Amino acid sequence: xxxxxxxxVLSRLPEAWRQPLAVVGGVVAVAWLLIAAAAxxxxxxxxxxxxxxxxxxxxxGHWFGTDQLGRDILSRIMYGARVSIPLTLLLVVLSxxxxxxxxxxxxxxxxxxxxxxxxxxxxxxxxxxVILAMVVAAALGASLTNAVLAVLIVAWPxxxxxxxxxxxxxxxxEFVLSGRLLGFSAWxxxxxxxxxxxxxxxxxxxxxxxxxxxxxxxGLSFLGLGAKPPSAEWGAMVAxxxxxxxxxxxxxxPGLAILTVVLAFNFLGDTLRDALxxxxxxxxxxxAL
Amino acid sequence: MTSSALSVEDLRVSxxxxxxxxxxDIALAPGRVHGLAGESGSGKTMTGLAALGLxxxxxxxxxxxxxGGRNLLDLPQRELNKVRGREIAMVFQDPATSLHxxxxxxxxxxxxxxxxxxxxxxxxxxxAIDLLxxxxxxxxxAAVDRYPHQFSGGMRQRVAxxxxxACGPKVLIADEPTTALDVTVQAGVLRLLRGLCDDLGLAVxxxxxxxxxxxxxxxxxxxxxxxxxxxxxxxxxxxxEPDHPYTRALLDALPREPSAARPGxxxxxxxxxxxxxxxxxxx
Numbered sequence: 001x002x003x004x005x006x007x008x009v010l011s012r013l014p015e016a017w018r019q020p021l022a023v024v025g026g027v028v029a030v031a032w033l034l035i036a037a038a039a040x041x042x043x044x045x046x047x048x049x050x051x052x053x054x055x056x057x058x059x060x061g062h063w064f065g066t067d068q069l070g071r072d073i074l075s076r077i078m079y080g081a082r083v084s085i086p087l088t089l090l091l092v093v094l095s096x097x098x099x100x101x102x103x104x105x106x107x108x109x110x111x112x113x114x115x116x117x118x119x120x121x122x123x124x125x126x127x128x129x130v131i132l133a134m135v136v137a138a139a140l141g142a143s144l145t146n147a148v149l150a151v152l153i154v155a156w157p158x159x160x161x162x163x164x165x166x167x168x169x170x171x172x173x174e175f176v177l178s179g180r181l182l183g184f185s186a187w188x189x190x191x192x193x194x195x196x197x198x199x200x201x202x203x204x205x206x207x208x209x210x211x212x213x214x215x216x217x218x219g220l221s222f223l224g225l226g227a228k229p230p231s232a233e234w235g236a237m238v239a240x241x242x243x244x245x246x247x248x249x250x251x252x253x254p255g256l257a258i259l260t261v262v263l264a265f266n267f268l269g270d271t272l273r274d275a276l277x278x279x280x281x282x283x284x285x286x287x288a289l
Numbered sequence: 290m291t292s293s294a295l296s297v298e299d300l301r302v303s304x305x306x307x308x309x310x311x312x313x314d315i316a317l318a319p320g321r322v323h324g325l326a327g328e329s330g331s332g333k334t335m336t337g338l339a340a341l342g343l344x345x346x347x348x349x350x351x352x353x354x355x356x357g358g359r360n361l362l363d364l365p366q367r368e369l370n371k372v373r374g375r376e377i378a379m380v381f382q383d384p385a386t387s388l389h390x391x392x393x394x395x396x397x398x399x400x401x402x403x404x405x406x407x408x409x410x411x412x413x414x415x416x417a418i419d420l421l422x423x424x425x426x427x428x429x430x431a432a433v434d435r436y437p438h439q440f441s442g443g444m445r446q447r448v449a450x451x452x453x454x455a456c457g458p459k460v461l462i463a464d465e466p467t468t469a470l471d472v473t474v475q476a477g478v479l480r481l482l483r484g485l486c487d488d489l490g491l492a493v494x495x496x497x498x499x500x501x502x503x504x505x506x507x508x509x510x511x512x513x514x515x516x517x518x519x520x521x522x523x524x525x526x527x528x529x530e531p532d533h534p535y536t537r538a539l540l541d542a543l544p545r546e547p548s549a550a551r552p553g554x555x556x557x558x559x560x561x562x563x564x565x566x567x568x569x570x571x572x
Contacts, residue, residue, distance in 0.1 A: 110346070174387040181341050182374035182401040182452070192400075196391050 016275035025267025036081035045072035047079040047232045055247045065249035076232040088214040099159025107167030121157035137225040147226035166198035200276045208269030211262035294492035295460045300352035311516040317492035324507030325496045332516040333496045337462045375405040378453035382465040384445035388437040395433030420451040443474035464496045
């Protein structure tokens with residue numbers, strides 16, 4: 001496979017983006033980002049105020065119902081987007097940066113540095129993700145920050161592994177060698193010659209990972225290892241809904257919020273992958289014709 | 290030879306138990322093209338890369354590669370980076386892979402000039418346009434802002450040559466520079482190399498397995514086999530009256546006038562499997 005040229009990638013994007021799932025993913029993701037940004041304007045109630053009837057079923061004035069403390073669930077979900085979505089994005093960006101940097105060093109410099117980093121990654125891979133994240137979160141103490149940290153610790157190795165593989169392949173290319181032979185330093189070679197040519201697949205991984213990261217983060221909150229009451233966090237809201245199972249709306253709506261965000265970002269990730277992979281891009285084009 | 294621009298003396302490179310170069314001697318003189326011929330795996334490319342101080346991980350090296358009074362094999366990385374690109378440069382076989390696909394030609398031409406020569410942006414750009422003209426790229430002022438994929442193979446190789454020559458090196462290592470090009474384009478690139486060599490007093494090491502290319506442009510010829518230079522001398526003598534049986538066998542293997550006779554097979558194999566893997570370099 002030839003390295004992606006920026007121009008070719010751009011010209012391939014439109015066809016992939018016109019697929020129905022891509023459109024749905026894009027619309028839903030943008031909608032959630034807008035809700036998160038404009039929650040104070042959109043939310044009908046204060047997410048923490050306990051001034052509504054308790055466990056009221058969905059109806060006028062509280063469209064998603066109220067929880068056992070008389071808080072409006074719709075408003076809490078909107079405010080919850082301000083917690084979950086930015087934290088998830090931050091999480092993915094951080095694990096991409098940390099995993100990517102470690103993987104790039106491992107791939108480019110090889111030898112004992114690379115071996116050390118990759119064995120550390122293998123160590124993390126050896127544990128089931130959720131269990132390890134729980135252990136870390138429990139050890140650090142239950143808080144949202146520690147939950148993010150825990151997810152970060154289990155998330156970076158996949159980036160490290162993918163980046164290392166791509167860098168290993170790219171390092172052997174003649175133009176990378178050529179850069180070294182023009183007298184540039186190893187650091188410059190990695191930064192200018194290698195990294196821009198491996199970012200495509202890593203970005204796809206990151207986009208697909210947004211869903212996983214959100215699930216893991218809400219999962220930790222659900223288990224009581226993340227956000228603390230009374231803060232509006234989707235995982236914690238689902239957990240509180242479990243206590244009042246007859247009032248289905250308490251757990252269902254935050255659950256749907258998680259579901260839609262995860263699906264939307266997965267669709268976006270698939271689209272990005274299709275757009276960046278020449279073979280699928282061609283297949284899409286042929287179908288479109 | 291005291292006037293040599295680059296001299297390789299008794300260069301030995303081994304990886305593990307395998308000795309890949311077993312005492313190579315080559316001297317490049319300013320204004321002359323030195324052709325280096327030999328079968329695949331005979332150590333031609335390794336010699337070229339070693340001349341730039343680029344050796345595979347975990348290899349052991351002995352001998353000297355002297356450029357401007359310094360032995361490149363002894364230089365620390367920082368010093369080596371100052372020499373590479375500025376005093377000695379390299380052109381690769383396949384211009385499709387030797388140019389960065391995501392940077393404009395102009396960026397690739399100016400970056401090392403600014404780095405090595407400390408030129409300003411405008412100065413470097415002017416010189417880049419000038420260089421593209423020298424390697425006969427049509428419309429050089431527009432070409433600097435294009436990307437490699439917008440050029441044909443022959444043009445890309447000219448661009449690669451322009452990049453190699455940008456900082457005014459004294460020595461150019463050209464590793465099979467025309468192998469990936471078709472025959473008519475080959476001739477143009479070879480003429481260009483020959484012309485640059487004459488005009489700039491450049492010392493060129495032309496690594497090739499193509500004796501036709503060799504006889505077209507080389508002044509001197511060395512023939513390698515199994516990590517050794519088996520014969521070296523002026524082109525006319527080596528190609529017309531070869532001393533070494535291997536050289537003779539190589540020449541006999543060339544297809545001549547249309548004839549039914551199949552080219553003969555030369556006995557022997559390259560020393561290492563998968564030898565062509567490009568060397569890696571660490572920190």
